[in-house]
Amino acid sequence: MITFDNVEIRYGDFVAIQNLNLIINEGEFFTLLGPSGCGKTTTLRSLVGFIKPSQGTILIEGVRVNDKPVEEREIGIVFQSYALFPTMNVFDNIAFGLQLQKKSKTLIEQMVWEIAEKVDLNNEQLNKRVSELSGGQQQRVAIARALVMKPKILALDEPLSNLDANLRGQLRMELKRLQREFGITTIYVTHDQEEALTISDRIAVFNKGYLEQVGTPKEIYNESKTEFVTNFIGDINLLPGNLKKELEIDIKLQAYIRLEKIYLEPPHPSPERYHKLGVVLVEKEYYGNLSKYTYQYQGDLMRSYVIDNERNDCAIGDHVDIYIDKNAILTF
Amino acid sequence: MITFDNVEIRYGDFVAIQNLNLIINEGEFFTLLGPSGCGKTTTLRSLVGFIKPSQGTILIEGVRVNDKPVEEREIGIVFQSYALFPTMNVFDNIAFGLQLQKKSKTLIEQMVWEIAEKVDLNNEQLNKRVSELSGGQQQRVAIARALVMKPKILALDEPLSNLDANLRGQLRMELKRLQREFGITTIYVTHDQEEALTISDRIAVFNKGYLEQVGTPKEIYNESKTEFVTNFIGDINLLPGNLKKELEIDIKLQAYIRLEKIYLEPPHPSPERYHKLGVVLVEKEYYGNLSKYTYQYQGDLMRSYVIDNERNDCAIGDHVDIYIDKNAILTF
Amino acid sequence: MKHIMAKMKKVNAMHFLFLSGTTWLLFAFLIFPNINLIFETFFQDGRFTISAIERFMKSGRAMRSLKNSFILAGTLAITVNLLGTFIVLVSDYFKIKGSRFLKIGYSSTLVYGGIVLASGYLFVYGSSGVITNMLMKIFPAMNPHWFEGYGAVTFVMTFALTSFHIIFLSDALKNIDYQTIEAAKSMGASSWTILTKVVLPVLSPNYFAITILIVLTGLGATSAPLMIGGEHFQTINPMIIRFSKSIASRDIATVLSLILGIATIFTLFISKIIESRYHYMSVSKVKTTLIKQEIKNPAVNILLHVSAYTIFLIYVIPILLIIIYSFTDGYTIATGNIRISSFTLQNYTSLLFQPSSYKPYLTSIVYATLAAFMVGALILTLARYLRSGKSFYRSVVDYALMTPWLLPSTLIAMGLIVTYDTKRMLLFGKVLTGTPVMLLVGYIIIKIPFTLRMTNAALYNVDHSLEEAAKSMGARPFYIFRKIVFPVIRPFILAIFVLNFNALLADYDLSVLLYHPLYEPLGVVMKNNAESQINPNAQALVLVYSVILMLISTISLSLVYGKQKKVL
Amino acid sequence: QKEGSGELVIYSNSLTDGRGEWVEEKAKEAGFTVTAVQVGGGDLANRLIAEKNNPVADIVFGLNTMGFESLKNENVLLEYVPEWAGEVEEGMNDKDGYYHSLVKQAILLIYSQDVYSEATGPQDWTDLWENPAFHGQYFLFSSLSGGTTRAVISGILVRYLDENGELGVSEEGWEAVKQLYDNGYIAKEGEEFYALLAEGTTPMGQMWSSGLAAREEQYGVKSYYAKPAVGVPYVVEQIGIIDGSSNIDEAKKFLDWFGSAEVQGKWAEEFYSLPANKEALSFAPEYIRAIDESLTVQDIDWGFVGAHIEKWAEKIELEIMR
Numbered sequence A, B: 001m002i003t004f005d006n007v008e009i010r011y012g013d014f015v016a017i018q019n020l021n022l023i024i025n026e027g028e029f030f031t032l033l034g035p036s037g038c039g040k041t042t043t044l045r046s047l048v049g050f051i052k053p054s055q056g057t058i059l060i061e062g063v064r065v066n067d068k069p070v071e072e073r074e075i076g077i078v079f080q081s082y083a084l085f086p087t088m089n090v091f092d093n094i095a096f097g098l099q100l101q102k103k104s105k106t107l108i109e110q111m112v113w114e115i116a117e118k119v120d121l122n123n124e125q126l127n128k129r130v131s132e133l134s135g136g137q138q139q140r141v142a143i144a145r146a147l148v149m150k151p152k153i154l155a156l157d158e159p160l161s162n163l164d165a166n167l168r169g170q171l172r173m174e175l176k177r178l179q180r181e182f183g184i185t186t187i188y189v190t191h192d193q194e195e196a197l198t199i200s201d202r203i204a205v206f207n208k209g210y211l212e213q214v215g216t217p218k219e220i221y222n223e224s225k226t227e228f229v230t231n232f233i234g235d236i237n238l239l240p241g242n243l244k245k246e247l248e249i250d251i252k253l254q255a256y257i258r259l260e261k262i263y264l265e266p267p268h269p270s271p272e273r274y275h276k277l278g279v280v281l282v283e284k285e286y287y288g289n290l291s292k293y294t295y296q297y298q299g300d301l302m303r304s305y306v307i308d309n310e311r312n313d314c315a316i317g318d319h320v321d322i323y324i325d326k327n328a329i330l331t332f
Numbered sequence C: 001m002k003h004i005m006a007k008m009k010k011v012n013a014m015h016f017l018f019l020s021g022t023t024w025l026l027f028a029f030l031i032f033p034n035i036n037l038i039f040e041t042f043f044q045d046g047r048f049t050i051s052a053i054e055r056f057m058k059s060g061r062a063m064r065s066l067k068n069s070f071i072l073a074g075t076l077a078i079t080v081n082l083l084g085t086f087i088v089l090v091s092d093y094f095k096i097k098g099s100r101f102l103k104i105g106y107s108s109t110l111v112y113g114g115i116v117l118a119s120g121y122l123f124v125y126g127s128s129g130v131i132t133n134m135l136m137k138i139f140p141a142m143n144p145h146w147f148e149g150y151g152a153v154t155f156v157m158t159f160a161l162t163s164f165h166i167i168f169l170s171d172a173l174k175n176i177d178y179q180t181i182e183a184a185k186s187m188g189a190s191s192w193t194i195l196t197k198v199v200l201p202v203l204s205p206n207y208f209a210i211t212i213l214i215v216l217t218g219l220g221a222t223s224a225p226l227m228i229g230g231e232h233f234q235t236i237n238p239m240i241i242r243f244s245k246s247i248a249s250r251d252i253a254t255v256l257s258l259i260l261g262i263a264t265i266f267t268l269f270i271s272k273i274i275e276s277r278y279h280y281m282s283v284s285k286v287k288t289t290l291i292k293q294e295i296k297n298p299a300v301n302i303l304l305h306v307s308a309y310t311i312f313l314i315y316v317i318p319i320l321l322i323i324i325y326s327f328t329d330g331y332t333i334a335t336g337n338i339r340i341s342s343f344t345l346q347n348y349t350s351l352l353f354q355p356s357s358y359k360p361y362l363t364s365i366v367y368a369t370l371a372a373f374m375v376g377a378l379i380l381t382l383a384r385y386l387r388s389g390k391s392f393y394r395s396v397v398d399y400a401l402m403t404p405w406l407l408p409s410t411l412i413a414m415g416l417i418v419t420y421d422t423k424r425m426l427l428f429g430k431v432l433t434g435t436p437v438m439l440l441v442g443y444i445i446i447k448i449p450f451t452l453r454m455t456n457a458a459l460y461n462v463d464h465s466l467e468e469a470a471k472s473m474g475a476r477p478f479y480i481f482r483k484i485v486f487p488v489i490r491p492f493i494l495a496i497f498v499l500n501f502n503a504l505l506a507d508y509d510l511s512v513l514l515y516h517p518l519y520e521p522l523g524v525v526m527k528n529n530a531e532s533q534i535n536p537n538a539q540a541l542v543l544v545y546s547v548i549l550m551l552i553s554t555i556s557l558s559l560v561y562g563k564q565k566k567v568l
Numbered sequence D: 001q002k003e004g005s006g007e008l009v010i011y012s013n014s015l016t017d018g019r020g021e022w023v024e025e026k027a028k029e030a031g032f033t034v035t036a037v038q039v040g041g042g043d044l045a046n047r048l049i050a051e052k053n054n055p056v057a058d059i060v061f062g063l064n065t066m067g068f069e070s071l072k073n074e075n076v077l078l079e080y081v082p083e084w085a086g087e088v089e090e091g092m093n094d095k096d097g098y099y100h101s102l103v104k105q106a107i108l109l110i111y112s113q114d115v116y117s118e119a120t121g122p123q124d125w126t127d128l129w130e131n132p133a134f135h136g137q138y139f140l141f142s143s144l145s146g147g148t149t150r151a152v153i154s155g156i157l158v159r160y161l162d163e164n165g166e167l168g169v170s171e172e173g174w175e176a177v178k179q180l181y182d183n184g185y186i187a188k189e190g191e192e193f194y195a196l197l198a199e200g201t202t203p204m205g206q207m208w209s210s211g212l213a214a215r216e217e218q219y220g221v222k223s224y225y226a227k228p229a230v231g232v233p234y235v236v237e238q239i240g241i242i243d244g245s246s247n248i249d250e251a252k253k254f255l256d257w258f259g260s261a262e263v264q265g266k267w268a269e270e271f272y273s274l275p276a277n278k279e280a281l282s283f284a285p286e287y288i289r290a291i292d293e294s295l296t297v298q299d300i301d302w303g304f305v306g307a308h309i310e311k312w313a314e315k316i317e318l319e320i321m322r
């Protein structure tokens, strides 16, 4: 169990993290999420021991670690900027930690090959210098270097940011597998909301140094506690004033509805729950597996997701009806 | 217009790009897409002039540039590794190019502030050293530094990889705006298929140094020319043998269908186009705006996307019917 | 289209101009004057002769000295690197109490060297030195000349040569990506492992450059062996200097010098090969700055503190004694017996209040500044060109720039005088001999190889991708250099400038042959005063001059580094 | 730059301790415009030889006969016999008229009065190695670049001249020099002879006559000097005009003036030297004249020595010294 108790972290005068209270359970896959510059990396670095909190306590398994040196915390880390050893080749970078543990040469080789395969690095690449790798390959070396150690706690700072979807999916699975198999507590930093929702047991959303909300992916997504979280996680429509009036929502509140809670096809189960709205389709944005439609409603714009568009044969300029799930409206 | 004519690029003995023929039109937003290590950065760097092709010709506006020095090509570039100047603060990093052009001090300040606002950097951050920024902030400095120059050609190497969805969306819009407003030819490297599909005029998909396919997003997605592209762009189901028999597809061919071409709800327009299949729902993966369902069909697994799941009230273990769009099956 | 063509032409013309300019410089000042001299050695009266080689092979003394020079160079390559690494780690890597203060002491060798440094150590360990006197009281049977020979020379020179480390490693340390240290730590690496596996390998290019300079200085050792080597440990360079001044024996000096020069260039060649194998490129995105490392183990910590301060004392005591002795008379200096009555201000008053005494300082400061600046600028340009790619011409230039290492400065001076005492096309019909420019040219020439090696080492610290970034924004090479490269290497370049400046300030061997009668440089004045036939206090004057020189050097250093702090 | 300007540039190794200023000042009074340039002994000849195609200097003085011999051999000098040539002691001036003598200096073997009496001290250089009691007791320099050392060595080697011997010296002569170096104390750089003499570490060694008094006072030690039967070597500082000078007439006038008994007398008075000009001798300090008078001049053919000394020095440094 990892506990942040009233932690404040500063860079000189600049307060990067304020009043952080957070508990991460053993074996959990825990994600730190938030906009760029909100303090995710800072939080991670304080846990690993690279920065000392200016206030508060960090506990690992009940033991205060504020002053415990990095090398005794046994936390594997993948740096946002990789921090690969430039003077070593790829193999040696990955083997570095194992060599420290004085493992036998054959064992080290076997372990490195195994992990290299997992992150899709081949033998030729293992013998290259790290500067001869592509950006994504370097990132994979950084991941391999941390994973090969099978640490109790794994801290990953945007580890997949330079990889394509397939590889990312594959590595996410690998991370999940490791976490489950060895009970590794994983603290995962990502800028990718979708990734966070898919992979995490729980998510902490940060904003400008403050922790906004902690919860399971569904809680975060469907029961966003703050306006910031609502806006940050997934795309959302801010309900226009006219619509608020129509739906009898207090005009002083901000009301939101997620894009996927607006339907193009008429709903069957409980029609009274849905509010029908006549709109004009003004834009279709193509995302491959789905499209984002933008509609005009009395001068305001509303958007919704539509899976594939061949079946929805409406064209731009068409008058269409959309159905808004009233239960899904969030107000602040 | 940029032309790669039979270009080969080597690092020592290693051939990173083979036999590349590619034309990028003026004012186009052109994306290089492909798995990590396929040669995207290499292609970009050869265009900018950091590497010389070992064979073939690169032409910009019809002029061979193989031997033209970098500083005369007037290509703005965002490096995958940022390459920020560590001895300067953020402001000076962004202002560097403008100072080169001997712009007046007030003009430079104005331009820097303008672009800084666009990439969401505030005044305090402008005065920091680059090493005092978070990863995403550094990336934004790199973007600002290139954009502020409004070059004729803009080469961006995974410029948004460390940014959250909102910021990414915002910057994508900004990039599009610049491209349209000033007719900037943009060559964009990304690992993110979705991003590529949304933002690009055309996409080139690379694999292991080869160009697999060039085309508009829709062409790439819906008319993938090779098995590799099919698999690489978006998630896809490989049709199991039983189903191929059932659909009377040559058993020797590989047949694919995209996840969004399988429907849970019965289709209305042309039912004869859809093949109905009785399956068991075995897994629901949560992606926020949509979910990925996995079904079992005679021992094989099939997946489909479902927007929001409250309306599809089936539970794991339920027997359900799914509808496969026969027109959407791709065979190789 | 036309203007692009014009631009291309302009670039080509510039390139051509640069290349021909370089070729001309090399030929006119390095190759032509020196090759003449080397030829004369082997062609006397038009016939090829190896008499010089025979004469020197016959000499047991010369062979022994030569061997000693190589032994010394080899030893120093190890000892200096060890000590240098230690002091740099103590002052800039580990958390040591008072490290800033310690560093000042460790840097003392930046401001003095040669004879003065050796005398300083003799004041401590020599037959009438402070330590020796103390030891003699405890062990009366002890040999007062215990501080002599190979060990003593190695000891003194080891301490003297660590200035390279102070300059290069300290600043190179700051260029390490601190996150790699953090990464290693998080994997449980000990301080020692981090140091040896992560930190030092990154510094290897700097080590190569430093080691070459150590080997070179070791081969060329003069003062320390002369003063401390005793009968059994003399080295070859004093002999070279001595013979280069004798018309009849100049050929031997040339041969010996060539042997050293070739050995140096060979070392360079070897190290270039090794270097290319260890060559690496930075992969960090944005480097984070180094934070001083704490030493966890209390025993090691205490040990480190004790050794750090002991070594500090070894550094500073000689310099303190020099300052003290500079206030005493020649008798005290020669015998080491300090009494109250020994002290006098006369040394200073006689030097400082002489009517014409300030002019040589001015002359030398101007010459040294000009030369250090010009050689710095010239070599920076050439070094950047040399590193910009690979070609046969570049290798030729690289090695041609080493020619001043092939000959002692006396012979370089002679070569210059003899070559440029008539109007030559090579110099557009100008005569240099007898003009004030001559000394400047000489100063620049002898500082070329050193400056080139140091500058090369400095350039290793520049991340290539930064240059690319600047280029892509249309920056011209010079602009890139000014804005991107120079800020990174500035501390090194300034240090090189100061080292050159300090060395030239007191140069004698070259100056005495080249100086213009109206502009007498300091080195010549010093030597004249020191060789006074009637003033028995000449020894004291040497110390006074040295103290004044140290003062000037310290001022120039603090000017340079004082400014530095604000930037980085 | 000074084409016929009348300004004279004088190179000398003997301008320290205020001599340079003295020369410039006195010359000015006499109507000359002079720049006096001090260049150390060994380097002076080198500089002059290197510059001979385009000389900077008009006049050189201060080098001893050996030095001037090599200048003469390298064709650096212009033949000119000054008015006072006849006033100089016999055998000191160049027979061919290229250089003429200003100051002479006796090169002495001195020994400390604290250790030896005139009876127990060495009587000649040969005693140093022949008498085992003196072994390790005398001070020698490790290099033969100095004028005094060269005079001493010449003084020994000329006793063994042999046309068939190596470099004109017999086997026996080389053996003698070897004995000298084998049994002496070879100094390290920076060691002061007088300090060691005062301490008693090396109570014997070489000294030039006019340097004696100041050092004895400084170190508080008295010494005797040997008076060999063959005499002692005298080094003589010479003066000459540089061939190619652009002010030849002025240079000649300067030479006539500077070497005259009057100027040399004042010089001797001011700088404790022993003039070669017999008529100026009386101005020299008493103690120096006393030394001079107590000694006989060793008969040395400086022309021969000048032609060989470089090679001798080389051989000794390379082969004889350990």
Ligand SMILES: Nc1ncnc2c1ncn2[C@@H]1O[C@H](COP(=O)(O)OP(=O)(O)OP(=O)(O)O)[C@@H](O)[C@H]1O
Residues within 6 Å of the ligand: A125, A131, A132, A133, A134, A135, A136, A137, A162, B011, B014, B016, B034, B035, B036, B037, B038, B039, B040, B041, B042, B043, B080, B191
């Ligand atoms: N300097 C180099 N020396 C040798 N091989 C290199 C060098 N740089 C890149 N490579 C290799 O060339 C191939 C293409 O590299 P490139 O950087 O173009 O990939 P990329 O498509 O940009 O990948 P990523 O998405 O991971 O950044 C890779 O396999 C890489 O290992």
Ligand SMILES: Nc1ncnc2c1ncn2[C@@H]1O[C@H](COP(=O)(O)OP(=O)(O)OP(=O)(O)O)[C@@H](O)[C@H]1O
Residues within 6 Å of the ligand: A011, A014, A016, A034, A035, A036, A037, A038, A039, A040, A041, A042, A043, A080, A191, B131, B132, B133, B134, B135, B136, B137, B162
């Ligand atoms: N060394 C430093 N000195 C001063 N301020 C810093 C330093 N490092 C980070 N900051 C600031 O602290 C804040 C939080 O930084 P942090 O690196 O934790 O952000 P992050 O959440 O990881 O962002 P990103 O997603 O962009 O990596 C940022 O505003 C950043 O500018």
Ligand SMILES: [Fe+3]
Residues within 6 Å of the ligand: C001, C002, C003, C004
């Ligand atoms: Fe044009």
Ligand SMILES: [Mg+2]
Residues within 6 Å of the ligand: A040, A041, A042, A080, A157, B134, B135, B136
């Ligand atoms: Mg971060």
Ligand SMILES: [Mg+2]
Residues within 6 Å of the ligand: A134, A135, A136, B040, B041, B042, B080, B157
């Ligand atoms: Mg790349």
